[in-house]
Every structure is written in C-alpha cells, then in structure tokens.
Amino acid sequence: MRRSILSINGNKPFNYILKTVLSDKYNVFLAADPVSGLRMIKEQLSLSLILIDTDLFEQDAIDFILHVKSSLIHDKPIIVLTSSDLNLLLSKLSRIKLDEIFIKPFNPVLLLQHIDKMLMPVSLSFPIRP
Amino acid sequence: MNSINHNQFAFFKDEVGDITLEKNEAVSALKFIHIKESMLANEFYDLQPDLDLPVTSFDQALRIVNLSLSGLLPLPDAILIDVPFHRAEFVSFIVSLKAMKRCSEIPVIYNAKHLSIELAQSLSQKEMIDDVMELDENYELIANKVSFLKKVKNHPPIPHLDKELVLKEEFNQMYQSEYFKRSLDIIISLLLIVVSFPILIIIALAIKLDSGGSVFYTSLRAGCRYKVFKLYKFRTMCMDADLLIDSLNHLNQYDASENSQAKFLKIINDPRITKVGKFLRKTSLDELPQLFNVLKGDMSLVGNRPLPLYEASSLTTNAFVPRFMAPAGITGLWQVTKRGYEKMSANERINLDILYAKKRSFFLDLKIMMLTPLALFQESDS
Numbered sequence: 001m002r003r004s005i006l007s008i009n010g011n012k013p014f015n016y017i018l019k020t021v022l023s024d025k026y027n028v029f030l031a032a033d034p035v036s037g038l039r040m041i042k043e044q045l046s047l048s049l050i051l052i053d054t055d056l057f058e059q060d061a062i063d064f065i066l067h068v069k070s071s072l073i074h075d076k077p078i079i080v081l082t083s084s085d086l087n088l089l090l091s092k093l094s095r096i097k098l099d100e101i102f103i104k105p106f107n108p109v110l111l112l113q114h115i116d117k118m119l120m121p122v123s124l125s126f127p128i129r130p
Numbered sequence: 131m132n133s134i135n136h137n138q139f140a141f142f143k144d145e146v147g148d149i150t151l152e153k154n155e156a157v158s159a160l161k162f163i164h165i166k167e168s169m170l171a172n173e174f175y176d177l178q179p180d181l182d183l184p185v186t187s188f189d190q191a192l193r194i195v196n197l198s199l200s201g202l203l204p205l206p207d208a209i210l211i212d213v214p215f216h217r218a219e220f221v222s223f224i225v226s227l228k229a230m231k232r233c234s235e236i237p238v239i240y241n242a243k244h245l246s247i248e249l250a251q252s253l254s255q256k257e258m259i260d261d262v263m264e265l266d267e268n269y270e271l272i273a274n275k276v277s278f279l280k281k282v283k284n285h286p287p288i289p290h291l292d293k294e295l296v297l298k299e300e301f302n303q304m305y306q307s308e309y310f311k312r313s314l315d316i317i318i319s320l321l322l323i324v325v326s327f328p329i330l331i332i333i334a335l336a337i338k339l340d341s342g343g344s345v346f347y348t349s350l351r352a353g354c355r356y357k358v359f360k361l362y363k364f365r366t367m368c369m370d371a372d373l374l375i376d377s378l379n380h381l382n383q384y385d386a387s388e389n390s391q392a393k394f395l396k397i398i399n400d401p402r403i404t405k406v407g408k409f410l411r412k413t414s415l416d417e418l419p420q421l422f423n424v425l426k427g428d429m430s431l432v433g434n435r436p437l438p439l440y441e442a443s444s445l446t447t448n449a450f451v452p453r454f455m456a457p458a459g460i461t462g463l464w465q466v467t468k469r470g471y472e473k474m475s476a477n478e479r480i481n482l483d484i485l486y487a488k489k490r491s492f493f494l495d496l497k498i499m500m501l502t503p504l505a506l507f508q509e510s511d512s
Contacts, residue, residue, distance in 0.1 A: 013452045017356035035285045038278075042254065055448055063278035070271055072242045072262035073254045083448060095271055105450075107443035108356055 002027050003048040003119055008037035008064070009081070010056030018051060021108040022115070033057050034064035041074050048119055053081040054089060055104075062092050069096040077118055079111070161204055162276070163191050166212040188223035195233060205232065208276040212241040212265050215249070224258045237279040239272075241265040307492060311457075315431050319424040326418060333364055333406075333415060340406040343369040346419060352442035353458035359428040361436055362419035366407025367400070374402055414506050420460045432495040433459025434483040445480065453483035456490055463494075466501040 004027040009015040012032070019028045029044060031037035034057055041047060050068065054061040061080075068074045082089060083104040090098075099118070102111055164184045183206070185191050191209060198205045209227070211220075228234045237260040240250070250262040260279050265272070323330075334345045347365040349372075350358055381397045403411065410416035423429040429436060436458035437445070445453060463486040464479050486494070 011448050011451065013355075013455050014446070014448070017446070017451060017454050020355035020357050034278075035282050038282045039285060060278070060281070063274050063281075066271060067261070067275045067278050070263050070275065072245070072247060073250050074261070095268070104448065105444050105446040107439065108446060109358065109439065109443075 004029060004044065004046055005049045005051060005115070006031060006037060006040060006044070006047050007051040008032075008034055008061070009051070009053040011053060014053065014081075017108060018111075021112050025112070025116070034060040038064060038067070038074075041068070041076075047076055049115060050076050050078045051081060052078060055081075055083055058084065062089075065093060065098075066096060069098075079115070079118075081106075161206050162208050162210050162272075163194055163206045164210045164212065165191050167214075188219055192223065192226055195227065195230060195236075199230060199232070206236060207280065208237045208239060208272075210239050210241070210265055210272070211244075211259075213244065215240075215244050221258070235280070235283045237261070237276055237283065239263060239265070239275070239279075310492065311430060311495070312427070315424050318431055319421045323421050323425070326421075329415070330418060333410065333418070336406045337365055337404075341365075341368060341404045350439055351436035351458065352439055352454070353428055353436045354433070354454065354456065356442065356446075356454050357428070358439070359423065359426075359436075361428070362422055364407075364410055364416040364419060366404060366410050366416045367402040368404060371402040378402075417460055424460065428458065430457040430459045432461055432498045433457035433490075434462050434486060435459070435464060450480050450484070452487050453480055454487075456483070456487035461498060461502040461505075462486060463498060466498050466505045 002025070005022055006029045007015055007018045007022075008031045009018065010033055015030045015032070019030060022028045026048075029040055029047070031040050034052065037050070037052070041050075052061050052064060065078055065080070068076060068078060077099040079100045079102060080089070080098060081102050081104060086101065086103065089101075100114065102114075162182050164182050165188060166184055166186065168186060183194060185194065194203065195206065197203045224238070227236070227238075238258070240253075240259050240262045242250070242262050242264050245253070245262055250259070253259045254261075260283075261275065263272070263275065337343075337345050344365060347363045347367070348360045349363075351361040353359055378397055378400070381400070407416070420429060424431055434453055434456045442454075445451065462483075464474075464482045467482055
C-alpha cells in the first residue's frame with residue numbers, strides 16, 4: 001500500500017514541486033498552512049510523514065511541530081524545510097527531537113531519497129526460519 | 131488581582147494600546163480546568179497556581195464551566211484530564227460539555243499515562259478529545275499546544291479532503307488553457323518531425339562520421355513542477371564531456387561568487403565541442419530531438435529552459451521556485467529576449483523565467499514562436 005505524506009507549505013509553487021517529486025511513490029496531501037495541516041491530520045490518521053515549511057508561518061509552524069511531537073495521537077516523523085536562521089529555529093524547538101531539517105535551496109530528489117530511507121520498513125536483523 | 135484572565139488581559143492591552151503584545155505573554159494568560167485524582171499539589175500546579183483550577187471530579191469541572199458561562203469566572207482555555215479512564219463518566223462529561231453553548235471549542239487534553247494509543251486515537255476520531263500528551267511536561271509546552279488547538283478549532287472547516295486542495299484554484303485558468311497548449315504541441319511537433327526527418331538523418335550521419343559514439347546526448351532535467359525527465363539532444367561535445375566539467379569551472383561565464391544563489395554553467399569557446407557540434411549549436415539544430423520530448427509530454431514548444439538537476443536544485447528558494455510553474459520549453463522568453471548577448475546574469479535569466487511563468491498565455495507563446503527564428507542563428511556557440 002502506498003504511504004501518505006502531508007506537505008504543509010505556504011509557498012504554493014513549492015508545495016506543487018514537492019507534490020510532483022513525491023507523487024510517484026507516495027500519496028501526497030497538501031495544506032497551505034499549519035492550522036489547515038492539523039485539521040487534515042485529524043481526518044487522515046494514516047499519514048506516514050509530515051513535511052513542514054517554517055518560512056511563511058513561523059510561529060504557527062513551530063506550534064504545530066511542538067504539538068505533533070508531544071502528542072500521543074498525532075506523533076509522526078517531521079521533516080522541516082526552512083531558509084531561516086537555523087540556530088534560532090533549533091532553539092525554539094529545543095524541547096522536542098526533530099527528525100530532519102532541509103535548508104533551502106535543496107535538491108528535491110535527495111529529499112525523496114531521504115524520505116524513502118526514513119520510511120523504509122525496519123529489516124529484521126536475523127533470518128526468518130520456517 | 132487574583133488571577134489574570136482573558137477579559138482582564140484584553141482590557142489591559144486596550145488601555146495601554148499595546149497591540150504588539152508578545153505571544154508568550156498571551157499564552158501565559160491561558161487558564162485550565164485540571165481534573166485530577168487528588169488536590170495534592172504537583173509540580174505543574176506549583177508552577178502556575180493562578181492559571182490552573184484543580185478539581186477532583188467531572189461534576190466539579192462541569193460546575194466551574196457553568197459558573198464561567200454565567201460570567202462569574204473566565205471561560206477556561208482548556209480542560210486537562212489526569213484521572214484513570216472510565217468510559218461512562220468520561221462520555222457523560224463530554225456530552226454535557228459539548229451541549230453547553232461556547233464550550234465545544236474548549237480543547238480537551240487527556241494525560242497519556244491513562245490511555246493506550248488505540249483508545250486515544252479512537253476518542254480523537256470521535257472528536258471526544260483533542261489531544262493526549264504527558265501532562266507532566268512543562269507548562270509552556272502545554273500552553274503552546276492549547277493556544278494552537280484553539281486556533282485550529284476556530285479555523286473554518288475544510289470542505290473535503292482534496293489531494294490538490296484549494297491551492298489548485300489559483301492556477302485553474304491556466305489548467306483550462308493547458309489542453310489547448312498540449313494539443314498545439316502535439317500537432318506542431320509531429321509536423322516538424324515529419325518535415326525535418328531527412329535533416330535528422332543527415333545530422334545523425336555527420337555526428338557518427340565526425341566523432342563516432344552515440345548520436346544523441348541525454349541528460350536528466352527538471353521541467354514543469356520539477357518533473358524530472360530525460361532530455362534528448364544531438365551530441366555536440368566529445369564523449370564523456372560531463373566528466374570534464376570540474377576541470378573547466380574557471381571558464382564559467384557565470385561567476386560562482388556573483389551575487390546570486392543560483393549555479394549556472396556556461397563556457398565560452400568550450401573545448402569539449404566537436405566540429406559538427408559547433409555548427410549544430412550555431413544553428414540550434416542540436417535542439418531538434420527535443421521535438422520527441424514535446425511529443426512525449428515532457429516539454430512544450432514554448433516554456434522555460436529545462437534545467438540540469440545541479441542548476442535546478444539551486445533554485446528551490448522561496449523567491450525562485452515560481453519559475454518551475456511553467457512548462458519546460460524548446461524556446462522561451464529568455465531565448466528571444468537576449469539570445470545574442472553573451473552576458474546575461476543568472477538573476478536576469480531567472481527573472482525572465484518567473485515572468486513567463488506568471489504571464490504565460492497563448493498570445494505570448496505565439497509571439498515567442500514568431501521571434502524564435504530571428505534569435506535562432508545566434509553568434510554565440512556556447
């Protein structure tokens with residue numbers, strides 16, 4: 001079954017290119033801001049990963065990340081896309097463990113490869129015997 | 131002042147006229163009803179005694195909500211539940227709470243230590259709780275969550291979960307003309323392939339005789355919305371020319387230190403170009419195989435230049451990314467605007483690409499197609 005990814009990005013063209021690059025392998029849902037993003041998460045509990053851009057709605061994005069990562073219901077791997085000051089962002093998110101950050105500009109194809117790796121099923125370290 | 135509540139807080143803000151109040155100050159004014167097993171002080175309560183109204187039963191919590199609705203107390207910003215889960219009591223409480231006017235918007239958060247993930251998800255899907263978290267976390271994290279949940283609850287609902295969502299609307303008009311553009315691309319590219327077929331054969335033979343190796347050169351390019359595809363060209367350089375790029379960086383027309391984030395490569399009098407390749411580039415005949423890309427739907431006749439991946443990845447910034455909203459094209463605004471000029475800054479090129487992405491129309495495409503033959507026989511062989 002194809003896995004689902006939610007991309008939350010206030011920059012519409014950015015959301016479109018992420019959808020194009022990721023759609024070959026994943027179902028991609030788009031949200032224009034973190035508030036609509038959370039509403040979508042509530043409706044789509046089977047999401048495997050969230051991509052969130054912190055540039056346009058920084059405070060909401062930070063609140064969203066803090067909310068999701070501290071939630072028993074909604075906790076999912078999150079990849080943060082940003083072009084803002086990384087140290088400042090990390091200090092604001094110091095209370096939680098971030099999964100990954102991509103600094104703009106970045107290669108979307110590498111992002112896809114990274115997601116593949118993150119969502120790869122954990123292989124068993126011992127062979128299964130009949 | 132016993133405690134800060136929303137109303138007092140708002141009044142204070144108006145009187146002083148301070149409209150640039152810090153968010154954290156607003157967050158610190160959040161007030162919670164905290165349903166817990168006993169009234170013994172805990173760490174959270176000690177930290178924020180003014181903001182936490184501890185109660186030991188759901189009934190007490192409902193009484194406080196009633197007092198709030200009658201105006202004797204401020205309406206709580208959230209209800210935190212830290213008691214073992216008893217379905218009947220909990221459901222009865224939630225049903226009563228939701229039935230009260232203005233109370234359905236109050237976030238309800240349960241302590242994670244009392245619920246399994248499955249039960250938590252089930253209650254969330256039934257909209258009986260808003261979240262489940264460790265309530266022993268620090269106050270600021272809880273306050274941030276409540277503040278964000280309130281914002282979400284006041285947000286108008288999304289009509290339905292559409293994969294493309296509302297973002298598509300802005301480009302709807304473009305989509306309508308896409309069918310026309312695509313039909314035109316198919317007809318014209320087919321026509322041109324048929325007409326130029328003898329030329330294609332002659333060029334292929336010339337390349338074979340001049341430098342051996344393969345006739346076509348393919349490279350991965352990022353097109354419309356960063357769709358990665360194989361671009362076809364007649365080979366104009368020696369075999370394995372891509373492997374020599376690093377050794378030619380000093381000849382790059384686009385200075386890497388230029389005030390631009392983009393990375394382009396354009397070398398004047400590139401030593402890797404073959405004799406036949408030089409002619410093909412001068413006449414732009416090397417681009418002819420791209421008609422097959424147009425036929426396949428990778429490209430359009432008119433659009434932005436499909437970029438090699440190393441260039442495209444340098445343009446994934448907030449400012450430059452709109453250039454990917456236009457289709458990749460054989461010819462485009464950049465080519466007809468300044469094709470004869472050797473020097474065009476990377477920023478100028480990107481701005482032309484963005485301009486085309488925003489202004490593209492059938493008539494602009496027509497104008498570009500008409501101007502293309504003039505720009506075709508360029509002086510530059512790079």
